[in-house]
Amino acid sequence: MWGLQVWIPGRRMLLLQAALLILAHSSYGQSTMAEEAVVLQPPAKESCPGWMAGIPGHPGHNGVPGRDGRDGAHGEKGEKGDPGLIGPKGDAGDGGVTGVGGPRGFPGVPGRKGEPGESAHVYRSAFSVGLSNKDTVPNVPIRFTKIFYNQQNHYDGTTGKFHCNIPGLYYFSYHITVYLKDVKVSLYKKDKAMLFTYDKYQEMDLDQASGSVLLHLELGDEVWLQVYGNEDHNGLYADNVNDSTFTGFLLYHDTN
Numbered sequence: 001m002w003g004l005q006v007w008i009p010g011r012r013m014l015l016l017q018a019a020l021l022i023l024a025h026s027s028y029g030q031s032t033m034a035e036e037a038v039v040l041q042p043p044a045k046e047s048c049p050g051w052m053a054g055i056p057g058h059p060g061h062n063g064v065p066g067r068d069g070r071d072g073a074h075g076e077k078g079e080k081g082d083p084g085l086i087g088p089k090g091d092a093g094d095g096g097v098t099g100v101g102g103p104r105g106f107p108g109v110p111g112r113k114g115e116p117g118e119s120a121h122v123y124r125s126a127f128s129v130g131l132s133n134k135d136t137v138p139n140v141p142i143r144f145t146k147i148f149y150n151q152q153n154h155y156d157g158t159t160g161k162f163h164c165n166i167p168g169l170y171y172f173s174y175h176i177t178v179y180l181k182d183v184k185v186s187l188y189k190k191d192k193a194m195l196f197t198y199d200k201y202q203e204m205d206l207d208q209a210s211g212s213v214l215l216h217l218e219l220g221d222e223v224w225l226q227v228y229g230n231e232d233h234n235g236l237y238a239d240n241v242n243d244s245t246f247t248g249f250l251l252y253h254d255t256n
């Protein structure tokens with residue numbers, strides 16, 4: 001084509017190029033067909049000139065998997081791992097041996113004065129009384145109206161009886177001046193004579209009769225002095241300078 005390229009003025013040159021282009025294209029197509037035929041042919045065999053190409057066979061089946069290989073050699077020792085979690089708390093250990101006693105400490109500061117206790121007042125019971133006149137009546141409680149001590153008022157001057165407000169052990173005593181007549185006197189507890197005292201009066205004289213006793217009293221028990229017998233044994237006497245007294249007090253209160 002390039003060899004035919006000569007100078008042709010104007011429109012004629014274009015027409016000639018188109019014709020040549022068509023001719024070249026058809027020639028190329030024939031050449032391609034010839035090449036495909038050649039590819040299908042197996043290599044030529046010199047000894048068998050009349051041999052013809054057959055149909056290609058199918059691909060073979062996959063083979064059976066091979067056996068496992070031998071174990072590999074041991075690898076290198078790995079790096080040390082991270083520390084594990086903290087375990088649970090262990091059991092308490094046995095008690096230690098008692099240590100040696102320490103030195104004596106310094107004396108402490110004295111404490112404050114305590115409040116007054118109530119018991120000291122509650123457990124008080126005492127009386128001491130005397131005759132105010134010599135006109136005592138027999139067979140009834142003797143009324144001692146001369147008061148030496150009767151802070152708790154457990155002795156009743158109007159009845160002549162001591163009234164137990166605190167159960168416990170009590171001490172009682174009496175000192176009687178005897179004048180003009182004999183004296184028979186008893187100490188009573190709950191309407192029962194517990195203690196007896198007798199003094200025989202001597203004429204133109206002045207006698208004393210006395211007695212003392214410990215008695216356990218329950219709450220509400222009453223104790224008093226009383227003349228037993230008749231008017232002949234009613235020689236109790238008292239004046240400004242000769243007393244007849246009756247005394248009692250709590251020795252121990254019950255603790256139960």
Ligand SMILES: *[C@@H]1O[C@H](CO)[C@@H](O)[C@H](O)[C@H]1NC(C)=O
Nearest residue numbers: 179205206237239240241242
């Ligand atoms: C009482 O005692 C006094 C002595 O202190 C005596 O003088 C007086 O006579 C006594 N009373 C009686 C009634 O004896």
Ligand SMILES: [Ca+2]
Nearest residue numbers: 199200201207
């Ligand atoms: Ca006597």
